[in-house]
Amino acid sequence: MPRAQRSSTSAAGGPTEARASTLALPPLTEITDGERTIEQAEFAALVDRASGELADAGVGRGSRVAAALRPGPAAAILLWAAHALEASIIALDPDSPAELRQRAARSAGAGFVIEKLAVAAPGGDPPLDLAARPLDGAWRGGAPTSAPGGASWDTAPEGPPLTILRTSGTTGRPKLVPLWARQHLASARAACQALRAGSGDRWLCVLPLFHVGGLSILFRAAVSGAAVEFHERFDAERVAARLRSGEISHCSLVPTMLRRLLDRLPGRWARSPRCVLLGGSAVDRDLLERAAAAGIPVYRTYGMTETASLVALAGPGEEWARPLPGVELTVDPGSREILIRGEMVSPAGCAADGWLRSGDLGELDSGGRLRVRGRLKTLIISGGENVSPEEVERTLESHPAVREAGVAGLPDREWGEAVVAVVVPAAAVGDGHDARVLGEALRAHCRAQLERYKVPKRIFFADALPRTALGKLDRGELARAARDFAEREG
Numbered sequence: 001m002p003r004a005q006r007s008s009t010s011a012a013g014g015p016t017e018a019r020a021s022t023l024a025l026p027p028l029t030e031i032t033d034g035e036r037t038i039e040q041a042e043f044a045a046l047v048d049r050a051s052g053e054l055a056d057a058g059v060g061r062g063s064r065v066a067a068a069l070r071p072g073p074a075a076a077i078l079l080w081a082a083h084a085l086e087a088s089i090i091a092l093d094p095d096s097p098a099e100l101r102q103r104a105a106r107s108a109g110a111g112f113v114i115e116k117l118a119v120a121a122p123g124g125d126p127p128l129d130l131a132a133r134p135l136d137g138a139w140r141g142g143a144p145t146s147a148p149g150g151a152s153w154d155t156a157p158e159g160p161p162l163t164i165l166r167t168s169g170t171t172g173r174p175k176l177v178p179l180w181a182r183q184h185l186a187s188a189r190a191a192c193q194a195l196r197a198g199s200g201d202r203w204l205c206v207l208p209l210f211h212v213g214g215l216s217i218l219f220r221a222a223v224s225g226a227a228v229e230f231h232e233r234f235d236a237e238r239v240a241a242r243l244r245s246g247e248i249s250h251c252s253l254v255p256t257m258l259r260r261l262l263d264r265l266p267g268r269w270a271r272s273p274r275c276v277l278l279g280g281s282a283v284d285r286d287l288l289e290r291a292a293a294a295g296i297p298v299y300r301t302y303g304m305t306e307t308a309s310l311v312a313l314a315g316p317g318e319e320w321a322r323p324l325p326g327v328e329l330t331v332d333p334g335s336r337e338i339l340i341r342g343e344m345v346s347p348a349g350c351a352a353d354g355w356l357r358s359g360d361l362g363e364l365d366s367g368g369r370l371r372v373r374g375r376l377k378t379l380i381i382s383g384g385e386n387v388s389p390e391e392v393e394r395t396l397e398s399h400p401a402v403r404e405a406g407v408a409g410l411p412d413r414e415w416g417e418a419v420v421a422v423v424v425p426a427a428a429v430g431d432g433h434d435a436r437v438l439g440e441a442l443r444a445h446c447r448a449q450l451e452r453y454k455v456p457k458r459i460f461f462a463d464a465l466p467r468t469a470l471g472k473l474d475r476g477e478l479a480r481a482a483r484d485f486a487e488r489e490g
Contacts, residue, residue: 023158023181025083028218029199030227031073036119038073043080046119050081058134059112061086062160066105067114068094069209071230074117076218083162083181090164091210093469108164108176158182165212165305177305178348179212186343187308188219190324194313195275195299199225201249204273206231206239206257211470213252213279216309226250236260246271254280255287256471258298262290272296279303279310280470284397284404292316302372306356308344312370320369330355331364337376338362361388378475380409382417385453389475392419392446392454399445401426401438406465407456408479410486420482421456422465429461460485 027047029040038046059065065082069075069091082089090108092101098115105113112134161178191197203221205228207214221228229248231239240261242248251273253261258278272295279301291298302321303310312321312329323329328341338358341350350356361373374390381387389407396405403424409417423442429435439459446455462485466477 023185025080025181025185025219026222026225027080028076028222028228029225031076031221031230032227033072033230033232036073038119043077046077047080047084050077051084054081054085054087057112059085059087063087063112064090064108064110064164065112065114066090066092066101066108066110067117068092068101070094070117070232071205071207071209071214072119072232073230074119075209076228077119078114078117079162079215079218086159088160088162088164088178091166091215093208093210095469104166108166163215165210165215167305177346179305179308179346183308183344183346184215184219185223186326187216187310188223190326190342190344191216191310192220192224194322194324195250197224197226197250197275201226201274202247203228204231204239204242204248204251205229206234207252207254208469212303212305212309213254213470217252220250234260236264240265243273243276244269244271249274250277251275252277252279254278254471255283256467258291258296259287262287262294265294267294269294269296275299277301277310280472284394286397302370304358306346306349307340307342308346311340311342311344320365320367320371322369329364329368329370331362332357335376336361336363336373338370338372380407380417380419382409382412382415382419382453385451387419387454389419392421392450392456395446395449396421396423396442396456398449399442402442404465406473406475406478408475408482410479410482412457415457418457419454420458420460420486422460422462422478422482422485424464425461435461458486458489460489 027040028043031038031043054065063085065087067078067089079089090105090110092104102113158180162181162184163179165177165179167175167177197220201224203217203226205214205217207217209215217228220226226249229242234257239257243251243261253276255278258276274297276291276296276298278298283300288298297316299316300314300321301310302312310324311327312323314321326342326344330339331337332339338360339355340358341354341356345354345356359376361376363371363373365371374388378389379386380389387409392407393405396402396407403426405424406422408420408422410420412418421442425438429438438461442459443455460482462481466474466481468474
């Protein structure tokens with residue numbers, strides 16, 4: 001581990017041991033989808049019933065169960081039931097084609113698959129519909145995936161992982177990330193401590209549960225005693241109404257969601273949540289200023305699947321993010337890569353000393369606060385110089401004629417990679433002369449603020465940028481779009 005500037009804080013207390021191999025998950029106090037409200041006693045009974053149904057289907061310790069998780073009470077019940085059986089849930093996107101879900105389930109070593117997951121109305125019989133069935137041709141005891149040192153995930157000291165999540169795969173093939181109850185609970189406790197979240201709070205969950213951002217809300221509610229309100233899909237009008245009702249204390253969004261809310265309801269909000277967590281992708285300054293003008297307290301987050309959600313937090317008006325309690329941050333002095341250590345970090349992928357290489361570029365100030373500079377793997381090497389596409393994107397987006405921008409590197413005989421940009425203009429731009437004039441204006445804007453090797457060689461205009469389900473810029477698709485533009489324009 002290289003010596004470098006480091007930031008660290010300490011968490012108070014620790015999780016309670018249920019038995020040697022696993023940790024107890026606190027029950028959820030109240031969960032609702034707007035039609036059905038389930039309180040703690042009923043939740044415990046439904047978890048017990050679900051674990052029995054899963055056991056009857058053959059699910060047991062070490063089983064891997066692939067499930068298409070929609071935000072709602074049924075998903076929470078399934079997770080807690082799987083934990084009781086020491087089984088693992090492979091979280092899948094319910095809106096992806098069935099063939100892709102099957103393929104993802106097999107690649108993650110699923111022995112069982114749940115395609116239908118529902119909770120009946122009060123008095124319904126049976127109260128749950130899990131429909132767990134064996135996945136033909138799969139190894140039911142778990143996939144031959146290994147943890148650090150070659151040990152099986154299923155024989156790790158913590159037992160089998162609670163969840164197995166697939167990364168979004170913006171720059172390459174998705175990878176599997178196992179997370180144990182210990183990581184989920186450590187992350188939840190740290191977040192609740194930093195946000196001062198407690199039993200009187202109500203979280204609105206509109207993020208997908210097949211990503212850690214949505215799942216983390218369940219665990220924060222469990223450790224704090226807060227209620228959770230699920231919306232199966234993001235509907236700007238419905239979400240805005242709930243956020244302005246005064247009943248929601250916390251909500252997690254991605255920038256695209258927040259932008260849609262502000263577009264639909266401009267001006268200052270009479271009421272807003274106490275905290276809106278914003279993550280998933282970089283946040284432009286204009287969006288933050290619009291949120292501040294509307295009276296919405298935005299907390300920018302930094303984290304990843306491997307850390308069970310956020311590890312650093314920047315409050316309203318703050319440029320630098322503070323590490324959460326229990327999180328250690330350092331920056332490699334050579335590569336400037338951010339390294340993370342803490343109880344919430346998945347041991348899979350960590351070095352022997354517990355440090356996780358994030359793949360992100362960053363810096364720490366004298367107080368140990370973090371500023372993220374971009375992705376290490378997305379660096380463009382142009383003429384032997386390293387170019388962070390995120391830095392160029394921020395510069396382009398600071399121009400009033402630009403709504404959003406994506407930057408990629410295209411193969412180039414002279415430069416190795418040529419820096420190019422795909423820009424969504426704030427107003428329609430015609431072909432020919434208008435596009436050339438705006439393109440040159442944007443290049444001049446970049447030349448005034450960036451080193452010359454970072455200035456885009458070419459700028460293309462589009463109606464939208466390719467994004468993932470979480471609103472992250474899909475850099476693989478962006479590069480392909482840039483190549484298509486270049487080929488058409490010659």
